[in-house]
Amino acid sequence: MSSILIIGGSDAGISAALRIKELQPRASVTMLVADAYPNYSICGLPFYLSGEVPDWHQLAHRTLEEIQSAGVTVQLNTRAVEIHPKAHTVVTLSDDWGKGTLDYDRLVIATGSEPVCPPIRGIDERGVFLLHSMGDSFAVAEFLRRHQPRRALIIGAGYIGLEMADALTHRGLAVTLVEQQNTVLPTVDAPMGTVLGHTLATQGIDVRTGVKIDQIEQTGHSLRVLGTLTFDQEVDMVLVVVGVQPVTSLFKQTGLRLGVRGAIPVNRAMATELPDVYAAGDCVETYHRILGTDTYLPLGTTAHKQGRTAGENVVGGTAQFAGTLGTQVVKLFELAVARTGLRDHEAKAAGYAPKTVQCETWDHKAYYPGAQSLTFRITGDTRTGQLLGAQILGHWQASVAKRADLFAMALYHSMTISELMAVDLSYTPPLGSPWDAVQMAAHQWLSEAGKPTD
């Protein structure tokens, strides 16, 4: 039986380990975990910090015992610091036992990502936090408990920034949300970002777009935050959440080239260029199914699928990662916003002739109580009618996420927007329409952008 070493205990690492044990129960699998928290739901941190998840232990997808009872040897608080690809060894550094060396037949690198630290003077001041790991989260929780801050400023209005704005408002803090771009959540189109911005403002959040923060200074018990033009605000704490970058120092030592945004290049089998070394998750380049090229798009969903693929191939399989579609969703107060596929400018850059059409529909028949409005933005290729992407915004209980997933399924199969009309989707007045909302949006695109015979 081969001996398999996995570096990293989050989504990709765990998925690889479980897949290996599923296919080859007798394989020897060792997993190095840099901290004490294997297989935690990092995406759940905002809900822990909001108080909605009272105990952080609840964030564990699986307990350590469950992982161990699957037959995986777990070494906590242990980092890999060197790889020797020819010797098939890894040098480790454990908080408890210091340096060590482990042999491997096959290796899976799943070291994940770390927060981007923007060039802001004073970013190391007390009360300023990056948010990514369980450790970061404990530091924030401890600060909230001890200092009872009343005013928080969040730098970055991406998914985590928005969720934290929601979370800290939920806790009763006055929140300022600062974003360099002109609308919040710049990963969706501006009309949707604008709606989200209004929602945040309605909830009492001070939304400041088009603002770049330059400096944070300690002033007595407060932090003074300075930025673009006259931006100048005094708060009690600052969160910096402006994105993540791959953790690749280990791989870098091998002298091999790095890829997009410094991520580890892999093929669709999740193999690196090093013999017997696979990589998966937030540390790797990700194949994009619609672009047909590699990109950097670190998401838990993708990490799981890549880890599963790597795990299968490590024990002799021939799995291929199907590719990301860029499917994402976030809940924000009463709203959810989701996207999948390409936006207009992304499609144009990739050589398509896109057109994006926006429309509003009800989530179910308007005569049945509780109907919610959904806003769709559908992007399709005007030459072929191919669906390229979809964005949806609406009430979080109006199946926004699963409707985005229907578009993801369509994208997976390279469907035309016209063909989407042909699929037999479910209907009952409290939950949909004879043509589901996704089909009404498709029909609107066809009316405005397609040929009538589409």
Added chain:
Amino acid sequence: MSSILIIGGSDAGISAALRIKELQPRASVTMLVADAYPNYSICGLPFYLSGEVPDWHQLAHRTLEEIQSAGVTVQLNTRAVEIHPKAHTVVTLSDDWGKGTLDYDRLVIATGSEPVCPPIRGIDERGVFLLHSMGDSFAVAEFLRRHQPRRALIIGAGYIGLEMADALTHRGLAVTLVEQQNTVLPTVDAPMGTVLGHTLATQGIDVRTGVKIDQIEQTGHSLRVLGTLTFDQEVDMVLVVVGVQPVTSLFKQTGLRLGVRGAIPVNRAMATELPDVYAAGDCVETYHRILGTDTYLPLGTTAHKQGRTAGENVVGGTAQFAGTLGTQVVKLFELAVARTGLRDHEAKAAGYAPKTVQCETWDHKAYYPGAQSLTFRITGDTRTGQLLGAQILGHWQASVAKRADLFAMALYHSMTISELMAVDLSYTPPLGSPWDAVQMAAHQWLSEAGKPTD
């Protein structure tokens, strides 16, 4: 410009008319409507009778004016009574103007369905209702208003029977629901029907399965209902909802053969064997995409798609009806139950080697408040791993319907259950899991029924 006649003003007829005007705005389109209610949402009748939809006018998908302003000539209260295919004429009978004759270049038959009237003695008694048309519905509403019945008995626990049990309970009536089969909603597997039955009982409904009603007699102001063995109950009103059958008397006169359950045979272009005559909706045989054969499965969703296909072809198009997948959903109190594709016995009859696996998952991460349990029953072919069908039961706000639609999309594309794991679906803790519930259910099927390398 050709002159097109459409017989029927419900889902299929309207879809055909609108598609024709979309493609050929100058085409002459005349639509005969048997009653005064074109394009009404018949599926909404239970919600009108429950009181949730206060005004029946709200049930109109479109108003008469909207249809007319699309350029469609509508003749209300007019039936077609004879077709003369060679002469290309139709004899009509109008409530207002008596007999008439209309010429056509192309004809679309969309006469729909009518309730099956089971052989029960006394079914014509006052207080006994069939429920299908707007007219039926007004009769029930009038009876409810005038006689203020306290006890209702519903014969048939299919979709409409269940919705009416919910609706009349909502109105404060004591409801008895009688079903000949051993569980309610026999279109889903017994374990799910059993859960639905318990839910109905919890809501105070007297559920009587395995009971066939033989006789209804008037006894003073009440109705005495007698059935299997000792079944004997006195109630104030009876609803009979045991299914529907195609309305085909018009077509029958042409001497052509009828198909499954007496429905009009059509090809996938929705053309009948008569020259220039198309048919669509509840009156036709329906192509089943997984079975590859025709079946009878009258649903509004299907009627719309067939009507659209017929409409396109009537003006020279080459559209093909993609086929039904048998996708259906119903909301019942707090629950929704949906199905798509084949159930185990249906798959077996069609020559597959099916296995059905049941499992429970959460609709979203359990640590986030409000997680709901979903029950899945996944049917796949053990020889090929192909997905054959899925059934889902859970809280109606847990995206049961749209998750069923994800399986419908997979069925549409003949996916294997394994491939379902590869699709990039959305995730945020309040709305899903890193592997969505549909993928967890797929994984469970693979674990129990698939080969491990699937």
